[in-house]
Amino acid sequence: MEKISVCLRVRPLNQKEINDNEIIAWDGSDSKIQLNKICLKDLIAQKKVVNSLIYEFNHCYGQQADNYYLFSTSVKQVIMQSLDGINGTVIMYGQTGSGKTFTMLGKRNQEMLQNNNSNIQQLIKESFANNQYNDVGILIYSMMELFKQINIDEKRQFEIKCSYYEIYNEFIYDLLREENELSEPLIFGTDYRKEFVIKNIKEYNVTSIEDVITCISKGEKNRHYAETILNHQSSRSHTIFKVLISAYSNESEEEENFTFSTEACINFIDLAGSEKISSCPISDDVTRNSNRKDRNKESSAINKSLFFLTRVIALKTQKVPPQHIPYRNSTLTKLLKSSLTGNFKTLILLSINPGLSQYDQTQSTLRFGTSAKLVESKIEQNVNFDASYSNNQQKLNQLIQKNKQNEKTISDQQKIIDSLKQQLQASNYSEILTNLKQSEVQLASKPSVSQFNETDVSLLEKTQELNSQLQQEMDKNILLEKNCTELHKRLQKSNEQILTYFNSHKEMEQQIKELRLQNEKYEKLSQNALNRLSCYEGQPNFKKFSLDELQNLEHQIQQCLQEIKIEKQRRNSFQQLNIDAMPLFTQPTETLRSDRSSASQDFRRIEEEDSVTKSQKKTPKKDGKLLQPKKQQQSYFKATSNRLSTLSNYENKSPLLKKPKNRDAQNFAKKVQDQKNQKPSQIQNEYRSKSNDSHSKQKGAQQPQQEQSKLKNDIQSLADRLYSLSEKFQLNRDTKVSQVRKSTNVNRPEIIYETESELLGDSRSTVHKSNRSAIK
Numbered sequence: 001m002e003k004i005s006v007c008l009r010v011r012p013l014n015q016k017e018i019n020d021n022e023i024i025a026w027d028g029s030d031s032k033i034q035l036n037k038i039c040l041k042d043l044i045a046q047k048k049v050v051n052s053l054i055y056e057f058n059h060c061y062g063q064q065a066d067n068y069y070l071f072s073t074s075v076k077q078v079i080m081q082s083l084d085g086i087n088g089t090v091i092m093y094g095q096t097g098s099g100k101t102f103t104m105l106g107k108r109n110q111e112m113l114q115n116n117n118s119n120i121q122q123l124i125k126e127s128f129a130n131n132q133y134n135d136v137g138i139l140i141y142s143m144m145e146l147f148k149q150i151n152i153d154e155k156r157q158f159e160i161k162c163s164y165y166e167i168y169n170e171f172i173y174d175l176l177r178e179e180n181e182l183s184e185p186l187i188f189g190t191d192y193r194k195e196f197v198i199k200n201i202k203e204y205n206v207t208s209i210e211d212v213i214t215c216i217s218k219g220e221k222n223r224h225y226a227e228t229i230l231n232h233q234s235s236r237s238h239t240i241f242k243v244l245i246s247a248y249s250n251e252s253e254e255e256e257n258f259t260f261s262t263e264a265c266i267n268f269i270d271l272a273g274s275e276k277i278s279s280c281p282i283s284d285d286v287t288r289n290s291n292r293k294d295r296n297k298e299s300s301a302i303n304k305s306l307f308f309l310t311r312v313i314a315l316k317t318q319k320v321p322p323q324h325i326p327y328r329n330s331t332l333t334k335l336l337k338s339s340l341t342g343n344f345k346t347l348i349l350l351s352i353n354p355g356l357s358q359y360d361q362t363q364s365t366l367r368f369g370t371s372a373k374l375v376e377s378k379i380e381q382n383v384n385f386d387a388s389y390s391n392n393q394q395k396l397n398q399l400i401q402k403n404k405q406n407e408k409t410i411s412d413q414q415k416i417i418d419s420l421k422q423q424l425q426a427s428n429y430s431e432i433l434t435n436l437k438q439s440e441v442q443l444a445s446k447p448s449v450s451q452f453n454e455t456d457v458s459l460l461e462k463t464q465e466l467n468s469q470l471q472q473e474m475d476k477n478i479l480l481e482k483n484c485t486e487l488h489k490r491l492q493k494s495n496e497q498i499l500t501y502f503n504s505h506k507e508m509e510q511q512i513k514e515l516r517l518q519n520e521k522y523e524k525l526s527q528n529a530l531n532r533l534s535c536y537e538g539q540p541n542f543k544k545f546s547l548d549e550l551q552n553l554e555h556q557i558q559q560c561l562q563e564i565k566i567e568k569q570r571r572n573s574f575q576q577l578n579i580d581a582m583p584l585f586t587q588p589t590e591t592l593r594s595d596r597s598s599a600s601q602d603f604r605r606i607e608e609e610d611s612v613t614k615s616q617k618k619t620p621k622k623d624g625k626l627l628q629p630k631k632q633q634q635s636y637f638k639a640t641s642n643r644l645s646t647l648s649n650y651e652n653k654s655p656l657l658k659k660p661k662n663r664d665a666q667n668f669a670k671k672v673q674d675q676k677n678q679k680p681s682q683i684q685n686e687y688r689s690k691s692n693d694s695h696s697k698q699k700g701a702q703q704p705q706q707e708q709s710k711l712k713n714d715i716q717s718l719a720d721r722l723y724s725l726s727e728k729f730q731l732n733r734d735t736k737v738s739q740v741r742k743s744t745n746v747n748r749p750e751i752i753y754e755t756e757s758e759l760l761g762d763s764r765s766t767v768h769k770s771n772r773s774a775i776k
């Protein structure tokens with residue numbers, strides 16, 4: 001047993017109610033609703049309530065909830081179960097103007113139906129696009145869902161039928177009938193289960209949502225509306241939109257030889273307003289234009305039916321329900337009997353106006369809902385095993401019809417043959433003969449009546465089978481096409497990737513080529529080195545190295561080379577210094593020369609003076625230079641002659657210094673360098689002595705010129721630096737070479753020198769070599 005679901009929807013206040021300063025009386029949550037504190041106080045003061053009442057339902061939808069949300073959270077499950085043969089009923093209950101029709105049909109759909117505009121697809125599209133889910137009602141959303149599920153179900157075939165009728169003044173009217181038949185009320189009968197059924201109601205086959213809209217549209221036109229003050233378009237009848245869903249399984253149960261099928265119906269019931277007549281005043285216009293008696297009659301019929309509905313529910317929910325429940329008291333209860341007694345999944349949607357002024361009506365709706373939710377029903381699946389039989393019966397009828405047609409064709413053909421035969425007997429026309437033959441052939445190709453009966457059934461089955469196979473193949477084809485396009489896309493992507501890989505592969509090949517060349521070069525180098533190394537293999541101290549040792553050795557050599565390189569750079573800078581210093585070297589030579597000539601002149605003059613002094617025995621003149629004492633003169637003479645001899649000595653030893661002043665500076669520097677490389681210490685000494693000589697001569701000559709002394713100083717410092725650097729350079733070299741020798745135990749300077757020049761790319765390896773030997 002399953003309890004009836006009861007949900008509540010609270011509509012927002014409309015503009016008129018806002019203008020009238022209507023107060024919202026109710027606070028709702030997910031499943032509960034209660035009077036808010038301010039209104040509760042008021043009502044307690046008015047002695048309408050004693051304390052707060054909390055009403056609880058399956059779901060409470062607030063003012064913001066829309067139709068689609070309501071459908072998806074409550075109605076959808078009823079629809080889904082109907083596809084499996086479980087009946088369903090969705091009942092809208094509430095006072096007039098509380099939003100029952102709004103929920104059932106939707107805001108814009110309602111207008112659309114009244115304006116003969118049936119572009120439902122457009123409306124649905126727009127409502128989804130604009131998030132206006134109140135434009136369409138739960139009925140359309142349900143039917144949409146139904147068709148959606150049917151279309152994706154491959155194992156079953158469905159047949160959907162719709163009927164639309166109303167209970168007006170306790171009479172049932174078929175809303176889908178033509179206008180002239182509308183006034184004829186329908187009557188009740190009972191089916192084999194003793195359930196009430198409406199006789200002769202029209203059922204329309206529907207295959208799309210458009211078909212459904214056509215039905216509703218037709219019904220809405222015929223529906224009885226009347227204007228009340230509470231609601232401009234108040235429904236004055238209970239309307240029922242009934243949907244019959246029959247499902248046939250495609251897979252027959254071999255053993256039992258029947259086709260499994262289910263049947264279910266869903267009733268969408270929009271009840272008329274549940275208000276009391278007293279609280280439902282009729283507008284003046286209506287009073288003027290129509291019969292007030294009619295309106296009262298309508299209202300009393302509505303109220304009566306709703307009263308009996310409430311009563312039935314109350315009886316059913318008693319602790320011990322009475323054996324007899326008076327369903328027959330009203331048309332509505334008769335109709336709802338099956339929905340309330342069992343085998344129906346029933347959902348009651350209560351709608352309320354939240355205004356304080358509508359408190360009594362709302363309270364009555366809430367009470368109805370509270371008792372309704374206690375009603376239990378036994379839900380079972382409606383399985384119809386007879387459906388296969390009726391289905392087969394239908395097929396048989398079709399075959400019989402076909403046979404009849406074929407029989408007629410055969411008899412027609414026979415008649416033609418007979419007439420042709422007669423013609424043939426009358427004359428021997430070949431044309432007639434051929435016609436006859438053709439007719440006979442045609443006739444032979446047609447199955448006989450008896451044959452037809454047997455073969456046609458199997459043919460039909462085969463055709464169906466082939467059709468389904470064809471469908472399957474087509475589906476497969478579509479799938480394959482999809483896969484193909486997908487694969488094609490992937491292939492394109494892969495091609496692009498291959499192209500990029502190809503390009504990078506090309507680049508890498510080029511790089512590999514270059515690396516190979518380098519490798520070859522290095523291999524050659526290492527081969528050369530190995531060859532040279534092999535020369536030493538025979539030597540007694542030769543030791544074979546492990547890879548680590550060789551690597552270590554190589555590292556040391558690299559370090560040594562690095563230092564050599566630095567020394568080289570230093571030497572280059574010395575060269576540059578030499579070039580810069582060249583004019584300084586040439587200058588003192590010239591000065592020395594002039595010194596020598598002036599000194600020899602002085603010497604001669606002193607000798608002359610000496611001889612004159614000797615002969616005349618006179619005191620020397622007072623002009624300084626010539627008035628020196630003899631001792632001084634002698635020592636000066638001695639010093640000068642010493643200096644001169646040193647200079648000439650120096651000139652003999654260093655012919656380069658004798659070179660004229662305009663000699664090419666570069667050449668000079670180079671040769672100085674060469675000389676320095678050969679005998680650095682000797683040259684340095686010479687420079688020193690030269691410098692000293694020059695200094696002392698200048699002193700002796702008493703020609704203290706500042707410039708000259710500065711130049712001399714410069715030369716001296718340069719010479720010193722050159723000397724020390726050259727010494728240092730030699731020392732470094734020797735130390736390194738001896739270190740390497742020590743570490744390798746082999747005396748093989750050639751290897752180092754050659755490797756150095758090869759690795760540094762120095763074309764002057766021979767110079768280094770010779771230099772090295774010189775240094776050694």
Ligand SMILES: Nc1ncnc2c1ncn2[C@@H]1O[C@H](COP(=O)(O)OP(=O)(O)OP(=O)(O)O)[C@@H](O)[C@H]1O
Pocket residue numbers: 010011012014094095096097098099100101102103107231233234235236271272273274351
């Ligand atoms: N949830 C809602 N949001 C906005 N407007 C609503 C809502 N519910 C109802 N309305 C408006 O309230 C008015 C009355 O609604 P509706 O006609 O659906 O009431 P009803 O309960 O069907 O009344 P009756 O029983 O008299 O037919 C309509 O103008 C409708 O647009």
